[in-house]
Amino acid sequence: MYLKCRTRRKDGKEHRSWSVVESCRYGKKVAQRHVLYLGELNDCQQAGWERTLAVFDPRSGKHRQMALFPADRAAPAHADPEAVVQIKLDALRLERPRQWGACWLADELWRSLKLDTFFAPRLGGTREGTEWEKVLRTLVIYRLLSPGAEWRLHREWFRASALDALLGLDERAAQDDTLYRCHDLLLVHKETLFAHLRERWAELFDARYDVLLYDLTSTYFECDVPQGETDPRRFGYSRDRRSDCVQVVIALVVTTDGRELHMLRRTEPDKDAQLLLAQLGMQLPPQAPPKIHSPQNPM
Numbered sequence: 001m002y003l004k005c006r007t008r009r010k011d012g013k014e015h016r017s018w019s020v021v022e023s024c025r026y027g028k029k030v031a032q033r034h035v036l037y038l039g040e041l042n043d044c045q046q047a048g049w050e051r052t053l054a055v056f057d058p059r060s061g062k063h064r065q066m067a068l069f070p071a072d073r074a075a076p077a078h079a080d081p082e083a084v085v086q087i088k089l090d091a092l093r094l095e096r097p098r099q100w101g102a103c104w105l106a107d108e109l110w111r112s113l114k115l116d117t118f119f120a121p122r123l124g125g126t127r128e129g130t131e132w133e134k135v136l137r138t139l140v141i142y143r144l145l146s147p148g149a150e151w152r153l154h155r156e157w158f159r160a161s162a163l164d165a166l167l168g169l170d171e172r173a174a175q176d177d178t179l180y181r182c183h184d185l186l187l188v189h190k191e192t193l194f195a196h197l198r199e200r201w202a203e204l205f206d207a208r209y210d211v212l213l214y215d216l217t218s219t220y221f222e223c224d225v226p227q228g229e230t231d232p233r234r235f236g237y238s239r240d241r242r243s244d245c246v247q248v249v250i251a252l253v254v255t256t257d258g259r260e261l262h263m264l265r266r267t268e269p270d271k272d273a274q275l276l277l278a279q280l281g282m283q284l285p286p287q288a289p290p291k292i293h294s295p296q297n298p299m
Contacts, residue, residue, distance in 0.1 A: 100162040106141040107166055113200050123185050134167050135182045150179040213254050220245035
């Protein structure tokens with residue numbers, strides 16, 4: 001088998017498409033059998049497929065192509081015996097199929113936000129070798145791709161993913177007690193994490209904070225009125241015409257393009273006007289003052 005290139009012109013451009021073909025000899029003639037269509041490939045992809053179709057021979061120190069034949073059929077007489085590999089098709093099976101592409105993309109998103117360098121020094125590790133940043137990354141990728149409980153991550157999902165190869169982990173990182181302990185380490189870093197994400201968002205999307213939108217919303221709990229005086233479900237008032245339900249008011253601050261900056265559960269049963277933006281205690285990342293252009297100093 002080898003790679004075959006076909007060239008065609010379309011809209012004034014030359015396009016090259018590649019296929020995996022197999023040379024089959026019939027008497028004195030050789031015919032090519034189409035095995036797999038690959039489409040257009042760049043140089044790296046082409047080299048990768050060429051390596052896939054070749055086998056390294058340790059005796060000669062070179063790569064060469066091999067011929068594959070079913071085990072229940074005799075190889076053709078013209079075939080090189082040293083290049084023939086017979087396969088038991090009935091014994092072939094797929095072992096541990098894993099999700100790789102989505103895990104890789106989620107890992108790239110994590111790195112683009114620089115969360116690996118943010119959490120690694122803050123969370124540290126254990127004497128047993130547990131790297132809490134990678135455990136947290138596993139949890140976040142799991143919640144992004146296939147949300148579920150930690151128990152499901154431990155029992156099923158980790159083995160069905162490629163995170164062990166991508167992050168250099170083994171199944172000890174997905175033990176249920178390890179996953180729960182990782183959650184306990186996060187709360188103290190909440191405010192610094194939000195500040196870090198705001199800075200990364202400003203860097204990636206050139207976001208500004210000249211104008212912020214501030215509003216209140218409410219929701220309700222269909223439950224009995226809690227007895228605790230400090231229970232947050234006791235606060236707020238009915239704006240949903242559900243006087244039989246316990247209300248809670250939520251303050252939300254967003255930018256003009258809809259990016260959420262801060263959200264706070266309101267714990268004061270007063271009027272909306274009494275909840276000011278300053279009460280949220282927001283700390284925005286520093287940014288340069290806006291440029292003012294005049295006719296004497298055009299852009």
